[in-house]
Amino acid sequence: MIALIDGDILCYRCAFAAEKTKYLATRFEGEMWGPFDSHKDMKEYLVGQLSDYTIWSRKEVEPEELAIQATQATLQSILNKLGTDSYEIYLSDTFSFREKFATTARYKGNRDGQARPVHYGVVREALLRDGACTCPDQLEADDMLGIRGTGLGSECVIVSIDKDLLQIPGRHFNWVTDTYTEIDGREGSLRLGCQILSGDATDNVPGLSGIGEVKARKYLEGSTSTRDMVSRIKELYKAQRGEQSEQYLLEQGTMVYILRHRTDSFKTWYEKHAA
Template structure:
């Protein structure tokens, strides 16, 4: 399928439009995970004592990436596909605003990436309607597009296996577990605060030391000492609990804020479209 065709409709493998335009539904595909999986499956690594040697199959990797994307689109009866990717890719740099906030962010990922990863990502970019923004990750692009009221008309579904994206209010589909979810703003905000406390080993930001999911939930669910201002939101209340927990361990609100800004998946209110840069999250 050519790129121009993919911009407007998803052609099923048996032929035909999957949904009429009046019922437009766009799948926001996590292209990073698709590309990584396809490139990894079609790479064999051998070591004969003088360093690794790779056997790769680019045609197979491209075929698998396409199959994963179209299978998800057909499963959801989508009318449009948008693939979201993270740089570097052609003119898009490897800059990441989270690394500017916390230099150790993703600094633990030292192993070699699949050899075919850049080629598969370029193929996705050239074949599908693809969105990529300098300085932010594919997760952020999906979060912005899913929550923006007018960038994409109709319904949007985030397609990813990444649990972090469940911070984003809206429709979600996990193709590995064949699970559909509708995430409310309150549920998304709670997960955001949970991850601020627990951190993320994969992304290498620590959160609050020695706090796992059970302790994090207990911190957020702590009963107030007295009446709560009726004007305070759930997110503001949870943030006050997060700051209190950080201060109990000799840390500051600024320390908590760095963790929150690393944890937060951007929504459309977290992005400056004129400057093309993220707006750092603030509790105020």
């Protein structure tokens, strides 16, 4: 069994493990309480004692060695849980091909100004030294997991906490909640269809107005085939976008569709099932 690991999320979480936010409360007289490990702890401590105070927070960063140790320990824990020592780790390229197709809203543009963890670069370099791969051709880690997962089939398990990957048929493992999910072809297509309709707020993909995951699934789960599902998606897009619906649908689909092979594209998938 080969573990296909989402290196982007592993990198972020382990780099953040070396950062702690501490909370303090002060009054104008110069009195100070704290630091507290969480905002909740601070509020519980101060309730009934003070009514006029200012809340402060500060970031405390541990040495980079701690982040690297957290990465190594997390990776080993994942492999132990899966009962394998065979794995592949993928890290996204610095530029995604999706950025070239995003005309309505900049792909992941809502993340501008969000600081990466201090030790992100150090952890990334450590993963690369240990055999992680940077995705080629402006692909993202999700795409390489989709490509390898499709190619390997039952010989692998996709390891990530990103629910977007559940559009890929196969076995999935969430290493934070320790849960396995088996996705068949129908469920994978349904999850993709729901994302095409609802978009993805995390990646700044708007989708259709007024349609969230619950409404999208309710609308599509009665589909008798992938072609029927695509037909329903086209109807909703046309109702909202009129003459521009086809172009907009192709754009939104490209943003959320995870590749299954190196020459794959949402346009190819769409044309196959929309005929």
